[in-house]
Amino acid sequence: MERPDASTTRRAVVAGLGAATVTGGVVYAGATLDNRGTDTDTTSSADDVAFHRTTGSTGFGIELDGHPVMGSMDAPLDMYYWGDYQCPFCRRFEENTFPALVDDHVAPGTVRVVFIEFPYLSAGSMTAAVMDRCVWRQVRDENPRRYWAWHSSVYDAQGEKGSGWASRSNLLEITRGVDGVDAAAVETCMDEDRTDIEAAIATDIERARQLGFRGSPAFVLYNRDADEAGKLVGAQPKERFDEAITTVENV
Numbered sequence: 001m002e003r004p005d006a007s008t009t010r011r012a013v014v015a016g017l018g019a020a021t022v023t024g025g026v027v028y029a030g031a032t033l034d035n036r037g038t039d040t041d042t043t044s045s046a047d048d049v050a051f052h053r054t055t056g057s058t059g060f061g062i063e064l065d066g067h068p069v070m071g072s073m074d075a076p077l078d079m080y081y082w083g084d085y086q087c088p089f090c091r092r093f094e095e096n097t098f099p100a101l102v103d104d105h106v107a108p109g110t111v112r113v114v115f116i117e118f119p120y121l122s123a124g125s126m127t128a129a130v131m132d133r134c135v136w137r138q139v140r141d142e143n144p145r146r147y148w149a150w151h152s153s154v155y156d157a158q159g160e161k162g163s164g165w166a167s168r169s170n171l172l173e174i175t176r177g178v179d180g181v182d183a184a185a186v187e188t189c190m191d192e193d194r195t196d197i198e199a200a201i202a203t204d205i206e207r208a209r210q211l212g213f214r215g216s217p218a219f220v221l222y223n224r225d226a227d228e229a230g231k232l233v234g235a236q237p238k239e240r241f242d243e244a245i246t247t248v249e250n251v
Helices: 010-019 088-096 098-106 123-139 145-156 168-176 183-210 238-249
Strands: 026-030 077-083 111-117 218-223 228-233
Touching: 077 238, 088 098, 088 145, 098 111, 098 238, 111 123, 111 183, 123 145, 123 168, 123 183, 145 168, 168 183, 218 238, 228 238
Parallel strands: 077 111
Antiparallel strands: 026 228, 077 218, 218 228
């Protein structure tokens, strides 16, 4: 993969990715970027893959504040994962592919995953996305792995689009069933901070659309040292991710 010259800008990279055809495959793009972010405020679990919080950003232009980060903060590759809790393809990815990616690439320290909300299907999608942010705020300092328990529980409970399963009341009921998550604190966050959270989510949606994403799940794999990125769209099989990770890792 040829390295771009020094005149390449973040805007050019985003525009180039957005113009690419991505259905069913991987697209790669280069970047020479300034102002690399730094990662701070790390929390870890001794027995499982760690979750972290950070106020930093990345060379690819992803603001990490407010997003759960899974895996080693020193991992050479980022995987930005845009998802919608109402998306059946996201659930398929979570069930069929993601566990193996965690075992083979995240746990060994090659990839860190940044979870980003992309609520595009309905009002319930936005409600779930806001609650996701509120749950993370509630658990991130003392027990960040509780976020993963909640995240998985919501996907496990996914119902048909339009069935009302993603209503605030039902999502709060799911939250009450997750040990270590304070549903009352989450509800207060929903009441007090929803406007600000929705504004931050709108920024994430706009970034996804700049990248050419129109649905979920959607992924960018980014080599932070080489300033090279690739993207995948849809619930691709693990072999497709393995190929993409190897390609971006070895540029």
